[in-house]
Amino acid sequence: MSARRSVAPTGLADRLLSAQAVRVHCQALMAQAQAGLARHFTWHPERMALVSAYVTQVIRERHPDLRVPPHSRWRHFEAGNVDRWAQVAARHGLDRPTMQLERARARVDLAVTSVLLDASAGAAWAYADLSTGQQLAGAEGLGVASLHWWAGGALSSDPHHPCRADAVGLERLPTADLALAFQVNEHNVLPGLEGRANLLRQLALALRSRPDVFGHPGASGLRPGHLVDTLIRLYPTGRVPAEALLRLLLTTLGGIWPERPALDGAPLGDCWPHPDAPDGWVPLHQLSQWMTYALVEPLEEVGLTVVGLDELTALPDCRNGGLLLDLGLLQARDRAFHTTRWRADAEPIVEWRALTVVIMDHLAEAVRGELRLTPEQLPLSRVLEGGSRAAGRRIARAKRPGGPPPVHIDSDGTVF
Template sequence: MTLAYLRSPQAIRDRCNILYELACQDKLQHFRVDLSQLETTADYVLQVIREHYPNLDIPFHSRWQHFEVGGISRIAQLNAQLASLPPIEQAKAKYDLAIISVLLDAGAGAAWKYQEAETGGTYQRSEGLAVASLRMFERGLFSSSPQNHLQADAEGLKSLTESRLAAGFQVSSDNPLVGLSGRLQLLQKLGQSLTHYPDYFGSDHPRPGNLVSYFLSQAENKQISASFIFTTILTGLGEIWPGRLTLEGVNLGDVWQHSALPDAGYIPFHKLSQWLTYSLLEPLQEIGLEITQLNALTGLPEYRNGGLCLDLGLLQPKSNRILEQAHQVDSEVIVEWRSLTVILLDKIAQVIRKKLQLSETELPLVKVLQGGTWTAGRKIAAELRPGGIPPIQIDSDGTVF
């Protein structure tokens, strides 16, 4: 098994499908699949899609949607601040913001909230993290240049401190944020990685946004594939993930092991890297690039999508203990849950397309996620449990979920 293969979307589906086939035969230790609930689950998701997007004009599932929480056009405000810059420089600033914000997007925990001074609104979880990261970005927290707040760069990220990040997130004893130190380490390591890949991030003033120039240089006929963006992200950011498995001396990132799998049991998910890839597509479209191979990427194996499958009975735990105790990210319980979620998201999308009589091109998976499974997972969780907590609890270090 090669490093290049483990960094491909095909490997995610291939390896997850092995566990899915075992689940369908009831040969996994922790979960079984009940496909009799597939249509019911798809109907629930379709109902949510129609509630939020009655014309089926669904945006990509990306970080950009979270910035608009509360019906406030924060991106329009950001665009106004960037208006004096050339379009490519605007895209670079948006890349800086998106990459930072996605890396800060691991689960916040149920107790944390963010009060936005600019609007007076209070937000939690992913949207709260999004708004907080946007406001920190606007204040120049990730920039080393006092003259240019609207950027992130290597020096600004490497010099970031936990106290400044905590203040940006309004963390206190009464407002704890899960995995704060893990988030800081990701950003500091990102700052270091930017200097190691000058072709991607630039040599004179390394910053995440310089990926825009790299992708423009690699595009053919103004087209670039989502898979190429994804593998670039995995290479350029591969060094930032802490304490992971390695192959040929290279940190594998969001790759784990399961005893039922061959070839050392490796199973890749690359959840944050795919979420990041989805979030980097729109700025490229804004400067005239067409994104191809959208459906090569997979659904995101995180607790909203996975929770949807569990809460609607499509996925069933074999023991109540799975729901009663917290699990480490590398446990086979979590690995099974995530792998089955990847395949079931494909199955749900297929049923929805059939019901709507739309093709993969007309309704790509990235729109089904947004429309969609993530929102439906949050909705059913809120209906079933106080605070909308996920059905399975994970011990998070702030770097995976």
């Protein structure tokens, strides 16, 4: 295993590594769609009311009091209304008041590693949670599996402190251990297994390359959780801009993604070429934004508040993007789009994801109008949680046996 050499981003690369760039570049492609000039899709705004009503109904059914929690990996750990994180914290003494700082570090260790394992599980895989008897598929199954695996000490090099992830534990990870923990066999196939394991091994290299961020004086080992200490130092007021947190993740962890574009040695991560985009690039940063959302609650443990969360965008994944296709807000110009198996860098996929980012902003506004709520009462992250992803799963189940999304993408375990 060798580290991917990277340099500090400058110029265009630096501009692409931001949530602002995601919206600006995606809006350029949306303007093409609104003018009827998008290469691969047509835009049907007359169907917005139908889609908004559908998502609103889902929110009302799932959250009758309209108290929607924020979109976060932590919701997956609560699948089936079981607070598994609270159980783990109590079992390992992390719930004690004196453990506040270590609890936050542990939660960041868990959040970062769990998000990196969160690429699509496909329609055939599921996880049997033996502690509850629940059979969990998709993101919930991946989340619960990763929580149990991490809590068992699989990613820690210190057997006395299992609830950690550190560079030594990550770099020695055998893919077979991941397969065993996620119950993978010939009848329960998880796409991109090797890619997922390799991301965690690459994470170890990223930790080693930035001890200023992932180390801590007086502490042994390099951990994602030491990001807590770094942010306390960088933001003494306790207010951490979401855009700054995302940029820190992009610049410190950007080299872990395999076979991604780079500019002048700076890795761009989830950023892809498209001929109609500004400067020819569409930044999306899906998993990095998902990771940013996942860090909000752990950082609150130590009094850090992530502000400006609406600077982040919707995640252009198969559930949000699939919802738009299944309900006709977007329609593929070529019907073969739905039967083709695509690579993540294929131009139609890049365009679909870019349009999804912008349309989800419009959809969130329409949903708020239906519910008579303000952006402060129902920010984008709560529309996603409430909301659009559950609606995407529901319409997929209604249209196709087993509920697969309307797009087929080859997953290497590192995208979607």
